[in-house]
Amino acid sequence: MKIRFLILLTICFGCETKTKEKVSKANETKEYNKAKIETENKKIFLGDVNNDKINDTAFISLKRNLETDEIECGGKNCVINVTFSKNIPEISFDQSLGLVIMKTEDLDNDKGNEIIIFSRTNEGWWNNIYVWTLKKGKWEEIAKTKGFISENKDFENRIIKEKKHFYLIGENQWKENKNGEFEKVKSRI
Known part of the structure; x- marks a missing residue:
């Protein structure tokens, strides 16, 4: 028993x-x-972009999964829209994990201001870098390259002037120089 x-x-x-x-x-x-989802709302003060003597602002809103660092799309294509103040048209970016936007000087001598946009990609520290100009009420991309961004200082000095021309500076992700650094690439603006 x-x-x-x-x-x-x-x-x-x-x-x-x-x-x-x-x-x-x-x-x-x-x-x-x-999933832990956080809505990111960024307000970026750019200065006067459309030459109306009033400072302009860019607005970015996206939902980020805090565990995976991915942008939540709700079953749609992952698109980030950048809206602006005062009747400036929006710009959209596909497959971006985040954006940094800065105003630059007049690079194409059209008496307008340009902006430089860094768009985080799925490729680690690499960003797509764009220069856009506002012409006749429409945005136009005038230069694009890739850049390795690992620190804040990597956002600086991306536009240089040589002789009478401006260039957007990026890096070639497939080629290194003898010091083991990514080779520089210049795209004429």
Whole structure:
């Protein structure tokens, strides 16, 4: 009789352990599916972009999954829209993980101001770097390259002037120089 009782207890406790294990796995799945989403709203003061003598602002809004650092798209294409103040048209970017926007000087001698945009990609520290100009109420991309951005100083000195021409400076992600640094690339503006 004692042996039968011990066998019965072993079976009961063995089954209960398996049940608890299944419940734990179910709870982990539920926790995993509850993604921590944060809405990022950025307001970037640019100065006077459209030459109306009033300072302009860019607005970026996106939803980021804090656990994966991915942009939440809600089943649509991942597009980030940049809207501006005072009747300036918006600019859209596909497959971007975030944007940094800065105003630059007049680079194409059209008496207008240009902006430089750094768009984070899925390729680690690499950013697509664009220069856009506002002409006749429409944005036009006038230069594009890739850049390795790992520190704040990597945003600086991306536009240089040589002789009478401006160039957007980037890096070639497939070629390194003898010092092990990415080779510089110049795109004429």
